[in-house]
Amino acid sequence: MHLYRGLIIIPCFNEAASLADLVTEIKENLRGILNLDILIVNDCSTDNTLDIAQRTEAKYLDLPVNLGIGGAMQAGFLYAYSHNYSFVIQLDGDGQHVPSEIKKLIAAFEKTEADIIIGSRFLEKKGFQSSFLRRIGINYFYLINRLFTGLHIKDSTSGFRLLNKKAFSYAAFHYPDDFPEPESIVIFAKKKFSIAEVPVIMRERQGGKSSIRWLMQLYYIIKVSIAMCFSYIRK
């Protein structure tokens, strides 16, 4: 008996190169496990991501205006909220998140009963570890997250997450537009949601380009820091 109904949300912006394989891989890995649906959120891609999404058997949302990954995820949360799912899993469309690792998130969800489970690539230091500069950035977010929330989240930029009903119902109405991952931890911690981290293995992106490159990285760090600070102050 499966009591749970889960929704895997894949936010996509120009991920045509990896999306079809990703969906197949999820299906192969999760056949018979729980009751999982897949929802692709096409964030107004300029390539044929939408075509590919339509050809898979997954459900999909097509945003008419580009909102950024946070806005796309929020659309997914709203979908899960109105369709009464019991949890959602975020899986990025670039193929960095390995579908077979979803089981680890679900296992941790059943064991710890935390509201948010974050898949971390740094707990066991296996698999793709990101570049040196990015790890410095991630360490920085670890430190300021610790300052604001008192939590020790090693991989706060990880988008590979499971949110239970309580968490995604809240996020459906309060979620940052762009670069939402580190900031949302502050938002969730303020609401006193419990957050747990489990080790997962990630790989290098399978196609497409990171949305955070060059000077954007500096902007990202400054913008997210300010946003975290204000999320902390905000009631």
Added chain:
Amino acid sequence: MARIQIITIIINFIFIGYISRLIVKGKLREEYAVVWIVITFFLVLFSFWRDGLDFFSKLFGVAEPPNLVFTAFIFLIMIYLLHLSQVSSKMQKSITKLTQEIALMKESAEKNTKN
């Protein structure tokens, strides 16, 4: 009346005329027009009243009257820019919400036509 006074007065009236036209045509919301009308009012006032600037400079203790003009206007412009940022932030929030609603509605509409 000095030549520069006549020029500024003419320009001011053209400016007021243009703002009124935008409002009449519905291209400018009245709430934004208020700021522009108040600003042109002051411009007109000081074009007619030449000693006004000296008067206010003395009142505020500013040694050089032009500096009062710059300070006042830069301050006004900053406030107005802040206001515009606020307006566009609000707009972005509404657009996000609308976009998500539309995506969800499209999804349910497609599901209905399939069934």
